[in-house]
Structures are given as structure tokens and as C-alpha cells.
Amino acid sequence: xxxxxxxxxxxxxxxxxxxxxxxxxxxxxxxxxxxxxxxxxxxxxxxxxxxxxxxxxxxxxxxxxxxxxxxxxxxxxxxxxxxxxxxxxxxxxxxxxxxxxxxxxxxxxxxxxxxxxxxxxxxxxxxxxxxxxxxxxxxxxxxxxxxxxxxxxxxxxxxxxxxxxxxxxxxxxxxxxxxxxxxxxxxxxxxxxxxxxxxxxxxxxxxxxxxxxxxxxxxxxxxxxxxxxxxxxxxxxxxxxxxxxxxxxxxxxxxxxxxxxxx
Numbered sequence: 001x002x003x004x005x006x007x008x009x010x011x012x013x014x015x016x017x018x019x020x021x022x023x024x025x026x027x028x029x030x031x032x033x034x035x036x037x038x039x040x041x042x043x044x045x046x047x048x049x050x051x052x053x054x055x056x057x058x059x060x061x062x063x064x065x066x067x068x069x070x071x072x073x074x075x076x077x078x079x080x081x082x083x084x085x086x087x088x089x090x091x092x093x094x095x096x097x098x099x100x101x102x103x104x105x106x107x108x109x110x111x112x113x114x115x116x117x118x119x120x121x122x123x124x125x126x127x128x129x130x131x132x133x134x135x136x137x138x139x140x141x142x143x144x145x146x147x148x149x150x151x152x153x154x155x156x157x158x159x160x161x162x163x164x165x166x167x168x169x170x171x172x173x174x175x176x177x178x179x180x181x182x183x184x185x186x187x188x189x190x191x192x193x194x195x196x197x198x199x200x201x202x203x204x205x206x207x208x209x210x211x212x213x214x215x216x217x218x219x220x221x222x223x224x225x226x227x228x229x230x231x232x233x234x235x236x237x238x239x240x241x242x243x244x245x246x247x248x249x250x251x252x253x254x255x256x257x258x259x260x261x262x263x
Contacts, residue, residue: 004042004064006087007033007106011114011133013048021127022120027051028164031116031133033106040064042082044092053165068095077101195258202251202259205229211253216262219251220244 013029029048036043045059060080063069068079077094084090094102105117114133121127202219205227211217218230223245234240234247241247249261 004033004035004084004090006108007090007114008035009033010136012136014113014132014134017132019128019130022118022122022129024051027053028168029131030136031114031131036061038063049164062092064090068093195254195260198249198251198261199257199259201227201248202229213253213255213257216250216252219248221246221248 009032011031011033013026013031015026015028018025026048027050029046032043032045032047034043034045035041041061041063043059043061045057047055047057049055060071060073062071062080062082064082064084066081066083068081071077071080071094077096079095079098081093081095082090083093088108090106092104092106093100094104102118102120105119107115107117109115109132112135114135116131116133118129118131119126205219206222207229209231211229218233220228220230220241221244222228227248228244229251230242232242233250234242237243250263251259252262254260
């Protein structure tokens with residue numbers, strides 16, 4: 001099934017991106033689409049972890065020929081059908097007594113994400129849930145889906161979730177440390193760039209004396225657009241720019257011979 005190849009793989013849930021009219025937002029999850037020995041059959045499974053750290057799973061297989069086929073969990077449906085609209089969309093329909101009770105639509109987005117839309121009815125009220133996934137390089141143990149099947153926690157899933165939670169906490173902490181380091185390096189780079197630009201301006205300015213490291217000087221713009229460095233401040237001139245067109249900055253020479261603006 002060529003159309004299915006775009007979907008086959010494991011997809012990691014973005015919990016914060018979903019919209020849930022029914023059920024609570026899960027903590028983490030995956031959606032896995034795979035093929036079976038029958039080339040016309042797809043295996044679709046979902047695993048997810050609730051905010052209370054309970055792990056759940058839901059899976060089914062169905063022929064992708066658009067025709068209804070028997071479904072194993074009578075509490076949800078007695079037949080199920082899978083239909084491809086095109087290479088980036090397919091839907092799964094669940095029926096009970098020939099009445100549709102649930103639809104799961106899978107759609108590949110232009111940004112590469114997988115959007116899953118669940119449409120159903122609970123106590124006579126219709127609902128729509130939407131979840132977004134990104135493709136995983138490998139199959140991870142958890143996912144999210146809000147399918148209407150009877151679902152039970154699995155002991156193995158809880159054990160794996162504890163390990164996953166510990167891994168996520170450690171990697172998130174390390175990523176946060178790296179993020180802060182990157183922000184600090186970016187700020188330092190910005191400061192160095194500003195010093196470089198000011199230093200280039202200073203060394204191209206008219207300077208009639210030998211500047212002293214650590215000493216404060218004043219940079220002015222002359223009427224012809226060139227610059228001049230002076231030891232006289234605007235206050236000492238008694239005007240904002242003295243005899244020059246514009247006062248640029250109060251500056252200081254550092255030990256590495258770069259210049260920095262001081263307030």
C-alpha cells in the first residue's frame with residue numbers, strides 16, 4: 001500500500017498542541033502505524049500516560065480497503081473500516097449496529113506533523129478531539145490517543161513510564177542548562193560585537209593625544225561627518241555637543257585596547 005508508507009512509523013505526541021473536548025490532556029504519548037503480514041492491512045496502536053501517571057494502550061488491525069470488517073471489542077464497535085482519501089489522509093470508521101460511533105482521521109500536515117482528529121459522541125453529545133504528533137526516529141514506549149475503546153492500565157507500561165519520566169527530567173534539565181549557556185554566549189557575543197563596532201569607530205576618529213587605559217573620553221561627530229575624541233565632556237563645554245555637531249558617547253579604553261561605552 002503505497003499511500004500508507006507516508007504514515008508508517010512511530011509518532012510522538014505534542015500534548016500542549018492538542019484540543020480536547022472529551023477527556024483530559026495526556027502527559028505524553030505515541031501513535032504507531034505499521035503494516036502486518038497482509039499488505040492490505042494496517043496495525044494502528046496508541047499508548048499514552050495520564051497526568052496521574054497511569055499508562056494506557058489501544059490497538060487494532062484493519063484492512064485498508066474501505067469496507068467494514070469485524071472489530072474485536074464489541075463494547076466499542078462491531079465493525080471497522082479504513083479508507084484512504086489520498087496519500088496524506090486516511091480515516092478509520094467504527095460502527096455499531098451499522099451506525100457510526102467513532103471516526104479517527106489521520107492527516108499529514110505541510111510542516112511534517114501528523115494531525116489526528118477524533119469525532120464521536122458521549123451521552124448524546126458530539127465531541128471533537130485533535131492531537132498533533134511528530135515522527136520519531138525510533139519507536140518510543142508511550143503515545144496518546146483518546147479512542148473510545150475499553151482501556152486498562154498495563155503494569156509494563158507503568159514501569160516503562162517511570163523510566164521515561166526519569167529520562168525526560170534529566171534530559172530536560174541538561175537541555176535547560178545548555179539553553180542558558182547559549183543565551184549567555186549570545187549575550188557575550190553581542191557585547192563583543194558592540195565593542196568591536198565602537199572600537200572601529202574610535203580608531204577611525206581624530207585623536208590628538210595618547211589615550212590611557214581605564215580613562216574616560218568623549219566622542220563627538222563633526223559637521224563634516226567625521227569623528228573626534230576629546231577629554232572635554234559636554235557639561236564642560238556648556239552645551240550638549242560643544243563646538244561639534246553631535247555628541248556620540250562617553251567611552252573608556254579597556255586593557256585589551258577595545259573601547260566600551262559607559263553611562
